[in-house]
Amino acid sequence: MGYRVVVAGATGNVGREILNILNERQFPVGDIAALASRTSTGTQVSFGDKTLTTRDLDTFDFAGWDIALFAIGSDATRAYAPRAAAAGCIVIDNSSVYRYDPDVPLIVPEVNADVITGYAKKNIIANPNCSTAQMVVALKPLHDRARIKRVVVSTYQSVSGAGKDGMDELWEQTKAIYNPIQEFKPKKFPKQIAFNVIPHIDNFMADGSTREEWKMAAETKKIITPSIRVTATCVRVPVYVGHSEAVNIEFEQFLDEDEAREILHQAPGIIVIDRREDGGYITPNECVGDHATFISRIRQDSTIDNGLNLWCVSDNLRKGAALNAVQIAETLGARILKKGCAAWPVCKPERNSSAVSESVVTILKNRIQSPKGQSPLAWLIARWIPLKTLCGPVPWPSVLKRLCPQTACLPSLKPLTRPSIPMRAPAMTKRLR
Numbered sequence: 434m435g436y437r438v439v440v441a442g443a444t445g446n447v448g449r450e451i452l453n454i455l456n457e458r459q460f461p462v463g464d465i466a467a468l469a470s471r472t473s474t475g476t477q478v479s480f481g482d483k484t485l486t487t488r489d490l491d492t493f494d495f496a497g498w499d500i501a502l503f504a505i506g507s508d509a510t511r512a513y514a515p516r517a518a519a520a521g522c523i524v525i526d527n528s529s530v531y532r533y534d535p536d537v538p539l540i541v542p543e544v545n546a547d548v549i550t551g552y553a554k555k556n557i558i559a560n561p562n563c564s565t566a567q568m569v570v571a572l573k574p575l576h577d578r579a580r581i582k583r584v585v586v587s588t589y590q591s592v593s594g595a596g597k598d599g600m601d602e603l604w605e606q607t608k609a610i611y612n613p614i615q616e617f618k619p620k621k622f623p624k625q626i627a628f629n630v631i632p633h634i635d636n637f638m639a640d641g642s643t644r645e646e647w648k649m650a651a652e653t654k655k656i657i658t659p660s661i662r663v664t665a666t667c668v669r670v671p672v673y674v675g676h677s678e679a680v681n682i683e684f685e686q687f688l689d690e691d692e693a694r695e696i697l698h699q700a701p702g703i704i705v706i707d708r709r710e711d712g713g714y715i716t717p718n719e720c721v722g723d724h725a726t727f728i729s730r731i732r733q734d735s736t737i738d739n740g741l742n743l744w745c746v747s748d749n750l751r752k753g754a755a756l757n758a759v760q761i762a763e764t765l766g767a768r769i770l771k772k773g774c775a776a777w778p779v780c781k782p783e784r785n786s787s788a789v790s791e792s793v794v795t796i797l798k799n800r801i802q803s804p805k806g807q808s809p810l811a812w813l814i815a816r817w818i819p820l821k822t823l824c825g826p827v828p829w830p831s832v833l834k835r836l837c838p839q840t841a842c843l844p845s846l847k848p849l850t851r852p853s854i855p856m857r858a859p860a861m862t863k864r865l866r
């Protein structure tokens with residue numbers, strides 16, 4: 434016996450990761466349906482060693498299905514999530530549509546799994562914004578010890594947070610800069626993202642902040658406690674996957690940096706990599722495909738009485754979206770539905786990622802299309818771009834062995850040859866505007 438599970442948005446960045454994570458964590462799936470828009474009906478997506486053919490969300494009948502993991506845009510969510518919920522299928526939604534609805538629980542299982550009982554009011558559970566999810570995993574155990582008053586956070590958010598079109602735009606712009614045959618104008622992002630950073634994510638609000646920044650504050654209040662004040666600056670950076678955050682925390686009580694490090698070390702879902710030497714910290718490249726939220730650079734802030742600084746990095750497609758949604762489904766199974774997984778482990782510590790996610794590699798490979806059907810390699814050779822710079826495998830195991838003293842906790846990271854991202858720009862002969 435297992436659950437009848439729907440994944441809506443199965444052709445997107447988050448939807449594909451949901452399918453991977455359901456399979457990786459052996460969620461008890463009895464039957465599964467992969468849905469997308471009509472334009473991609475019939476597209477094949479992977480679910481473990483099976484291939485699923487996507488169906489049209491618009492005509493799908495949710496009656497008899499247990500859980501629907503939604504990873505589609507807000508407008509489509511507004512149209513289809515109530516339909517699924519009304520048919521008796523519990524929706525776990527990745528969009529922002531229901532996050533601030535008082536009748537919908539907003540859940541990060543390591544932090545506030547208990548509020549899951551509130552799902553029944555609308556049959557909908559909301560997943561937080563990617564930047565919020567990883568931050569609250571780090572804040573909660575520190576808040577429990579020393580009560581957080583205020584958080585000042587600056588984010589460095591990857592382009593995959595803007596969906597598959599965001600990844601395409603970074604790749605196409607990068608190619609256009611190396612190979613300036615034709616101009617590539619920004620479409621998804623408001624300015625050039627390749628070799629640049631953009632201090633603007635989502636719409637501007639009346640007070641000059643952006644909605645992404647507002648979301649971080651509002652969601653942290655809903656998930657941890659309304660008394661925490663958060664001020665954020667959210668920045669898009671030319672990284673494919675992995676959001677980073679520089680977090681400054683002011684507490685009510687003094688919290689020593691060593692104690693904070695130990696608290697975080699013990700906390701569920703967190704891996705601390707914090708050595709004060711070259712490379713003794715995490716970067717987004719190293720967190721791709723991992724389940725954990727990584728914390729580095731923990732240090733006292735001596736400019737205030739009770740302050741700490743830290744650096745927080747996680748795979749935004751995983752903890753920031755798909756993994757958190759699957760953890761919610763696990764919690765729902767264990768605590769409420771109890772169908773086929775009565776002893777399901779809730780919030781097991783995410784210290785044991787099996788491998789760098791093949792799915793992310795697949796996403797990147799799928800995103801890379803070279804002109805006239807040439808392979809990316811042939812295209813690059815033709816452009817005389819130094820292969821050493823562009824095609825070197827990322828040395829995951831050696832990097833992680835150096836970074837993580839307990840290498841046993843990262844047992845099987847495979848070397849990953851990814852479609853490479855240029856590390857050095859050649860002289861730009863043409864500028865993108």
Ligand SMILES: NC(=O)c1ccc[n+]([C@@H]2O[C@H](COP(=O)([O-])OP(=O)(O)OC[C@H]3O[C@@H](n4cnc5c(N)ncnc54)[C@H](OP(=O)(O)O)[C@@H]3O)[C@@H](O)[C@H]2O)c1
Nearest residue numbers: 442444445446447469470473504505527528594596597754
């Ligand atoms: N990426 C992140 O880090 C992240 C984190 C947290 C939350 N989220 C949220 O998760 C959702 C999905 O994000 P994403 O990054 O996966 O986006 P994406 O890569 O652009 O994928 C969007 C998916 O939604 C489907 N879709 C779009 N409009 C549809 C419609 N009218 N009917 C049916 N399916 C439709 C697309 O299907 P087609 O292929 O047919 O177009 C595709 O499968 C968004 O609400 C986003 O805000 C994303």
